Structures are given as C-alpha cells and as structure tokens.
Amino acid sequence: MQTHLDSLLTKKYLIAALAASASVNLVSNLLGKDATILVGNYSYIPITGSLMVLSLMMIVRYGMSGQHALAWFAFGSYAVCSFIAETLWLVQELYLKVETFPSTPDIFYLVSYPFLLMFFVAYFQPVRSAITKKMLTAPILFSIAILAVGIAFTTGAGSDLTLFKTALGTSYQIFDAIVIIPALVGVSLFFKGKVNLMWTLFCFGMVLVFVADTAFLFAQNDGSYYTGNPMEVLFSWNYILMAFGVYSHLSMFGKPKANKFEDLR
Amino acid sequence: METTDTQIKKALVAFAIEKALLDMGTPVFEKVTKILKDDYKCYIPDCYENPEYLKRILTDLYGNAYAAILNSIKTSLQDFSRQTPIQRFVCALE
Numbered sequence A: 001m002q003t004h005l006d007s008l009l010t011k012k013y014l015i016a017a018l019a020a021s022a023s024v025n026l027v028s029n030l031l032g033k034d035a036t037i038l039v040g041n042y043s044y045i046p047i048t049g050s051l052m053v054l055s056l057m058m059i060v061r062y063g064m065s066g067q068h069a070l071a072w073f074a075f076g077s078y079a080v081c082s083f084i085a086e087t088l089w090l091v092q093e094l095y096l097k098v099e100t101f102p103s104t105p106d107i108f109y110l111v112s113y114p115f116l117l118m119f120f121v122a123y124f125q126p127v128r129s130a131i132t133k134k135m136l137t138a139p140i141l142f143s144i145a146i147l148a149v150g151i152a153f154t155t156g157a158g159s160d161l162t163l164f165k166t167a168l169g170t171s172y173q174i175f176d177a178i179v180i181i182p183a184l185v186g187v188s189l190f191f192k193g194k195v196n197l198m199w200t201l202f203c204f205g206m207v208l209v210f211v212a213d214t215a216f217l218f219a220q221n222d223g224s225y226y227t228g229n230p231m232e233v234l235f236s237w238n239y240i241l242m243a244f245g246v247y248s249h250l251s252m253f254g255k256p257k258a259n260k261f262e263d264l265r
Numbered sequence B: 001m002e003t004t005d006t007q008i009k010k011a012l013v014a015f016a017i018e019k020a021l022l023d024m025g026t027p028v029f030e031k032v033t034k035i036l037k038d039d040y041k042c043y044i045p046d047c048y049e050n051p052e053y054l055k056r057i058l059t060d061l062y063g064n065a066y067a068a069i070l071n072s073i074k075t076s077l078q079d080f081s082r083q084t085p086i087q088r089f090v091c092a093l094e
Helices: A004-031 A033-062 A066-098 A105-128 A133-156 A163-189 A198-221 A230-251 A259-265 B007-022 B026-040 B044-050 B051-076 B082-094
Strands: none
Touching: A004 A033, A004 A105, A004 A230, A033 A066, A033 B007, A033 B026, A066 A105, A066 B007, A066 B026, A105 A259, A105 B007, A105 B026, A105 B051, A133 A163, A133 A198, A163 A198, A163 B007, A163 B051, A198 A230, B007 B026, B007 B044, B007 B051, B026 B044, B044 B051, B051 B082
C-alpha cells in the first residue's frame, strides 16, 4: 500500500521540481534573450522525456489486458507525441532556424489531444456508471466559461496574425477546454480515493496549459513571444505535474515484491 | 472431497470480484490482493465472509468511484441475487 510517507515525499519532490523549473526559467530570462531561448528549448527535453519514460513504464506494467491498459497506452502515446513535438520545436528553432509557429511540432501537439481524451475515456470506462449528470454539469460550465474568457482575451486585443495562425492558436484553447472536462470529472469521481492525487495533478496541469496557450496566443498577437519567456513555465509545470501524477500511480500499482519466505513455505 | 454450498458461493463471489478488478487491469487486481494479504491476512474468496475488507480497500483506492465497481460485481452475481447469502454479501458492500 502506498504509505503516507510515499505521498509526502511525492509532494515534497513535486514542489522542488516546480520551484527548480521556475528558477531555471527566471534565471535564464535574467541572462538575456539568447540564453532564454537556448535554456527554454533544452529544458523541455528532460521534462517531457521523464513523462514519456514514466508513461512507457505504465504501459509495460499494465500490459495488454483491462481497460486501464488501453488508457495507459493512450497516455503513453500522448507523452510520446509531446516529446516529439518539443524536440522538433528545439531542432527547428536552434538548428534549422525556421519559424516554429505554425510548423511540424503543431501536428504532434494537436495529435496528442485525441490520445489524452482516449486516456480519460478508457480510464473511466469501468467506473462510468458512477458518473452522474451533476458531476458533468459543473466541469462543462467551467470549461465553457474559461474558453469564452480565453477567446475574448486573445481576440479582443486585436491581432496581427494571419487567419490560419489565429485559428490554430484558438484550436489549442478549444482542445484544452475540452480535456479540462474529464480531468475535473476525474477529481470528483475519485474524490477521497488514493488515485485522486494523480487526477488532481492532471487537472491542475490542464488548467495551466489552458492559461499558457491563451498567453501564447496573446504574445503571438503582439509579437512579444519567444521560447522560454516567463509564461512558458506553465507548460513545463503541466508536464511536471503529469509526470508526478503518473509516478504516484506507478508507485501505487507497481509490481508487488514477492515474499521469499512466504514462497518457500 | 464434497463441495459444500458455501464453497460454491465463495467461488462465485471470488469470480465476480476478480472479473471486476481484472476488467480494470491486472495491476488493480494484484494491488487489491496484496492489501488483502498484508492488512487482513486473507485472499479474494475470503471476502465472501468479510465483504467489509473489500469495501474498505476499494473505497481507499477509488473513492467515490467505488459504487461503480460494486455495480460491476453485482452484475456478475445477478443470476444468484435471490439467494440469501449472496444478498447478504451485496448488502454488506453497499
């Protein structure tokens, strides 16, 4: 059983990881724009890489049977897409020196959303009868409300972007708002349960991504965007929160150690 | 060895519990059996006599979603739901 100590340690390391990520971002911003772009690009690799490795470990742990196996396969695909997208962004910006928005990474960012949605659906499948209309209403209303505010915020300021760029940026906001719904449902569905830690972290992560995508589009609008800018810490925090959520699940449902003395009897 | 009525019901209940847990995933089944063994020194079939153990473990793990897992167990036992010991088991889980 996951002990209280495990849970406390998870939270302690989580806070340390979030603080470290923010510190690296702020320090690089103090060093100048070039350093920020370099650090901003490279910092995503270990963060998304950790999420990807932990997700692949979950896939190995769950194997091929059961609804949660499908869920973790979908989540693993989401993590792989995110890792590829961040790596491509780095290659395009630092080595190929081409425009990063819109570009190939966007394909992987967009493809990752259906996988994330598939994760939520497959995870909820065995417990779907516990999902009530009341449980769905509040997250849907919350999602619509933040989407309306987000779109008003980004479009209200006027835009120098092409229609395609605006549509692409807005599609991120829409996808974010959609995935917030099951994340919030998960928090209320597993309330008081030990798996709720993961769902709470995922939910905070989804909200942060929505804010970050809104800020990204806003910064693109006024031409102030650069990789590694302070608001980008929210993207990193999302990956860190998710990685710790997956880790908490992995430590809870890890392979039980065989008791050698018990087996000898 | 003669199989008693209690043993048959115990096997039915164990089957229903295992099916519900394995539908979620093998690690879930392994986790529940490990907690049963570590905390209560018993196995899945023993939940027939001690349904409160299973209830506590599933509530601890899945919180409010426990009701849905219970529904899945109840569905598997539907054909035997008229029998008093099965009814007693299901009622103890609710």
